[in-house]
Amino acid sequence: MRAVLALVLSLALSGALLAMNYALFRERTGPTSPSAERKVTVTTKRVVRNTPPATPPAPVTNAAPFHWRALESADYAVYAANLRAVGCPELTLRDILLPDIEKLYDERVKNLEDSTEDTFWETADQRDARQRLREAKLRALELEKRALVQRLLGTEMSYEALTELRSAGFASALTEILLGFTDTAKSDQLIMVFTLREADAKAQLAVTEGILLDEDITQLHALRDRMESDMARVLAPHEMEELRLRVSVLEGMNHLNRRSGVNVSGAELREIARLRADTRDVFAKMMNIDDEIYSEELRAKGDAAFQELLRRYVGPERFADVERGKDYLFRNLFQSTEKLGVAKDALVQAYEARRAADSQAQQIRSDQQLSNEEQALLLAALRAQTTQALARSLGPVGFDAYLKQHGKQLTNSLSMPVTRQRLEVQRTDVITVK
Amino acid sequence: MNLRPIILGTVAANLALVSALLWQTARAPDSPLRAGVMVRTNVVTEFVDEPATRPPEVKVPGSPPFHWSKVESTNYLAYATNLLAIGCPNETARDILGARVADDVRAQMRELVKPFNARFWEAMADEKLEKLLEGTPTEKAGEELKKEGERIQAELQAVLGKETKSDKPGRNEQLGHLPQDKQTELTTLNGRHAKERDTLTREVAKAPPAERAAKQKELRDRQGTERRALFTDAEWNEAELRRSPYAARVRALRGFTATPDELKSLARMAGDFDSAYPRPTPRDPKRPDEDPDHKAKLEEREAQRKAQSIARLGEAGFAAFERGSDPRFHTLLKLARRLDVQPASATQWLEIQTAAQEQVRLTRQIAALPDDARTVALLAIRVETERTLQAAVGPRGWSAYQRLAGDWLKQLDK
Numbered sequence: 001m002r003a004v005l006a007l008v009l010s011l012a013l014s015g016a017l018l019a020m021n022y023a024l025f026r027e028r029t030g031p032t033s034p035s036a037e038r039k040v041t042v043t044t045k046r047v048v049r050n051t052p053p054a055t056p057p058a059p060v061t062n063a064a065p066f067h068w069r070a071l072e073s074a075d076y077a078v079y080a081a082n083l084r085a086v087g088c089p090e091l092t093l094r095d096i097l098l099p100d101i102e103k104l105y106d107e108r109v110k111n112l113e114d115s116t117e118d119t120f121w122e123t124a125d126q127r128d129a130r131q132r133l134r135e136a137k138l139r140a141l142e143l144e145k146r147a148l149v150q151r152l153l154g155t156e157m158s159y160e161a162l163t164e165l166r167s168a169g170f171a172s173a174l175t176e177i178l179l180g181f182t183d184t185a186k187s188d189q190l191i192m193v194f195t196l197r198e199a200d201a202k203a204q205l206a207v208t209e210g211i212l213l214d215e216d217i218t219q220l221h222a223l224r225d226r227m228e229s230d231m232a233r234v235l236a237p238h239e240m241e242e243l244r245l246r247v248s249v250l251e252g253m254n255h256l257n258r259r260s261g262v263n264v265s266g267a268e269l270r271e272i273a274r275l276r277a278d279t280r281d282v283f284a285k286m287m288n289i290d291d292e293i294y295s296e297e298l299r300a301k302g303d304a305a306f307q308e309l310l311r312r313y314v315g316p317e318r319f320a321d322v323e324r325g326k327d328y329l330f331r332n333l334f335q336s337t338e339k340l341g342v343a344k345d346a347l348v349q350a351y352e353a354r355r356a357a358d359s360q361a362q363q364i365r366s367d368q369q370l371s372n373e374e375q376a377l378l379l380a381a382l383r384a385q386t387t388q389a390l391a392r393s394l395g396p397v398g399f400d401a402y403l404k405q406h407g408k409q410l411t412n413s414l415s416m417p418v419t420r421q422r423l424e425v426q427r428t429d430v431i432t433v434k
Numbered sequence: 435m436n437l438r439p440i441i442l443g444t445v446a447a448n449l450a451l452v453s454a455l456l457w458q459t460a461r462a463p464d465s466p467l468r469a470g471v472m473v474r475t476n477v478v479t480e481f482v483d484e485p486a487t488r489p490p491e492v493k494v495p496g497s498p499p500f501h502w503s504k505v506e507s508t509n510y511l512a513y514a515t516n517l518l519a520i521g522c523p524n525e526t527a528r529d530i531l532g533a534r535v536a537d538d539v540r541a542q543m544r545e546l547v548k549p550f551n552a553r554f555w556e557a558m559a560d561e562k563l564e565k566l567l568e569g570t571p572t573e574k575a576g577e578e579l580k581k582e583g584e585r586i587q588a589e590l591q592a593v594l595g596k597e598t599k600s601d602k603p604g605r606n607e608q609l610g611h612l613p614q615d616k617q618t619e620l621t622t623l624n625g626r627h628a629k630e631r632d633t634l635t636r637e638v639a640k641a642p643p644a645e646r647a648a649k650q651k652e653l654r655d656r657q658g659t660e661r662r663a664l665f666t667d668a669e670w671n672e673a674e675l676r677r678s679p680y681a682a683r684v685r686a687l688r689g690f691t692a693t694p695d696e697l698k699s700l701a702r703m704a705g706d707f708d709s710a711y712p713r714p715t716p717r718d719p720k721r722p723d724e725d726p727d728h729k730a731k732l733e734e735r736e737a738q739r740k741a742q743s744i745a746r747l748g749e750a751g752f753a754a755f756e757r758g759s760d761p762r763f764h765t766l767l768k769l770a771r772r773l774d775v776q777p778a779s780a781t782q783w784l785e786i787q788t789a790a791q792e793q794v795r796l797t798r799q800i801a802a803l804p805d806d807a808r809t810v811a812l813l814a815i816r817v818e819t820e821r822t823l824q825a826a827v828g829p830r831g832w833s834a835y836q837r838l839a840g841d842w843l844k845q846l847d848k
Contacts, residue, residue, distance in 0.1 A: 010441055010445055011444055014444055017448060066520055067521040068517075068522045068523070070500075083502075086499075087502040087503060089506075091537075095529055095530050096526055096529060096530060099529040113605070115605075116614060118610035119607065119610065120607045120608065120676055121698050122697070123684070123685065123691075123697065124688045125767070173546070173547055173576050174563055174564065176540075176543055176547045176551075177547050177551060177554065177557075178563065180547065180550070180551025180554065181554070184544060209768050209771075210768065211765070211768045211771075211834060211838060212834060212837070212838075213772055213830065214834070215830075246554070257562055258559060259560060259562070265559055269558055269559040368721065
């Protein structure tokens with residue numbers, strides 16, 4: 001009986017196990033059905049903070065009357081945040097922070113130099129070593145200052161450039177004319193970029209002590225490229241081109257105008273500026289590093305190419321005018337007689353006489369075989385001869401006008417140098433006393 | 435009926451079924467997706483009020499809270515007064531208002547020159563930039579604008595005070611041997627003397643030249659006496675030595691190691707030598723080279739100087755002193771420093787140069803050498819020297835050497 005019971009129980013267990021095995025097997029291999037989906041519920045707690053909008057921070061009002069002290073802080077970031085919080089405009093904020101930071105760093109620079117040590121009896125090497133150390137410290141301070149300004153104002157800025165821009169008067173007016181092709185904000189940025197990059201180049205050159213290795217030239221090139229790309233970010237492409245041409249016309253082309261006897265139109269001058277800009281690195285020139293980054297040979301090639309392009313563009317006759325316009329002797333003649341109707345041929349003739357006289361005077365003065373008295377005599381004869389030639393060419397009215405403006409210069413250039421004349425007088429005095 | 439084997443069979447079967455069950459269970463959590471189980475995520479958002487982590491607190495005193503618009507004004511004086519009223523330091527107010535006035539003037543200036551902007555190139559074709567505004571109504575208006583700006587700044591200065599600059603006098607190296615208080619005293623004295631000279635210049639501007647010269651000499655003498663009285667004898671002697679060209683020469687040395695006392699002593703030695711052996715004067719100062727007697731005296735003097743220097747410094751020290759005064763060596767030393775090589779390298783480069791130049795000089799002097807042969811010989815010297823130098827200077831510095839110190843190489847075979 002007990003055996004039967006055990007068998008029944010065992011069979012029942014077998015049945016149950018079979019059923020469970022089957023159910024599991026179906027669950028793993030059977031077709032997916034909606035009823036087979038496992039539902040997982042994920043509960044996420046979203047933290048909701050009772051915070052005010054990020055900017056501006058809500059002012060906490062105190063009953064005490066407002067005092068500036070509440071804004072000031074030894075930490076510039078807090079000072080700036082406080083000023084912004086009370087609605088101080090960004091430009092005013094800049095005008096408060098920049099001079100303040102400048103004064104702070106000026107003081108630190110002064111402290112660098114506050115040494116009472118007697119360093120007179122040092123060799124040039126020792127002085128240079130001290131100077132290098134000082135330059136390195138100054139540069140570190142400058143970079144630290146720039147980083148602080150950038151952090152506070154969100155952009156690179158130069159107090160020096162800002163001061164320069166704000167300098168009232170003639171230079172400021174000329175800058176406005178030069179950069180008048182763009183708006184004030186952009187021209188300000190241009191000056192900022194230029195001032196900063198030029199300072200970088202100067203610092204780089206100071207480190208080299210005049211010994212430029214190839215790697216230094218690469219770095220200077222990089223600075224030049226950075227300035228150009230910084231400016232290109234500020235200006236539209238056509239403005240960038242205008243900047244290139246306007247800067248180009250300022251460099252060594254002062255004689256290319258009607259006031260120097262060269263008859264060019266504005267459009268022609270612009271085209272000439274383009275020729276110049278295409279034969280010279282205008283941006284390197286702006287930064288005063290073209291001598292450093294380009295070999296003399298390369299620069300000479302650029303100059304020669306420009307001369308040739310210019311000659312072709314203006315033609316041989318006007319090219320001769322351009323060449324004459326470079327010489328102040330011609331400009332003096334032209335400008336003093338330009339409203340008196342002196343013919344161009346006569347003017348050119350007078351110029352040739354004047355130039356030849358200068359050259360002869362030079363020869364006389366440097367002739368070691370001649371005594372001072374002999375030199376003085378020859379120069380006097382040359383003066384007389386030149387005066388006659390000029391009077392003949394320019395006519396009485398023209399010559400008179402020329403003499404009024406440049407007579408003294410004519411006499412001086414065809415006489416003994418004043419210092420030698422003085423020496424001569426002193427020597428004579430000594431002889432007389434003896 | 436013996437049920438025992440059947441029971442044992444079912445037990446065995448049960449054990450097998452249990453094993454199968456365990457095996458299947460163990461595999462089940464392995465990959466629910468493979469098992470065809472879709473997981474759906476039901477996100478339940480629960481809003482919980484928590485105290486916020488606040489941004490840096492900006493306290494704005496005042497009730498109602500202060501706003502910048504309360505002080506800002508288009509009227510400069512009102513703006514300045516408002517700033518001062520809230521305790522803004524004068525210096526800061528000066529910065530704000532100074533910038534505002536300058537910006538306003540600048541904006542007006544920009545308006546003034548607008549006509550020139552429009553015809554920039556035509557204007558430039560007429561006149562160079564610096565002269566563009568000369569004599570034009572714009573220049574006049576610009577001047578007036580500038581004056582107006584200055585007038586406003588002056589008005590503001592009356593309210594905000596003048597900027598005080600604590601300009602410390604710059605250090606005067608030549609007076610570094612004096613105590614600080616004496617240096618200050620001397621600076622003050624120099625300032626007073628300069629004013630006195632200016633005053634006298636104005637006073638005697640129209641006086642006869644002789645009278646003018648006499649008065650100026652009188653002042654110079656008096657000032658010299660006053661100045662001398664500030665120094666002790668030792669201080670005065672030291673100041674005189676520092677002003678001398680001998681001091682300038684030893685201070686210009688490079689690659690020469692010496693203590694301050696040694697340098698000072700070298701400067702004294704040079705001064706003493708010049709006093710003992712004055713430089714001879716040629717018969718005709720204009721043609722000193724044509725005076726053999728003068729040349730001989732110069733050579734003799736130079737030999738004496740050399741002998742005295744060697745006695746003092748030794749052969750090696752004298753060589754270092756001479757080299758240290760040589761501008762060619764200065765450049766080479768700087769190059770060596772930039773290349774992070776020892777100063778001895780610069781000495782070696784200079785020796786190569788000196789040897790090559792001497793070789794070239796001797797080759798040029800051989801009268802019996804035909805021109806073609808001389809040209810070949812000079813070219814060979816140049817090629818060999820360049821090769822040796824290039825190896826000595828190294829590739830990193832070679833192009834800099836050529837640019838800055840290598841012009842002489844081009845002259846070797848000329």
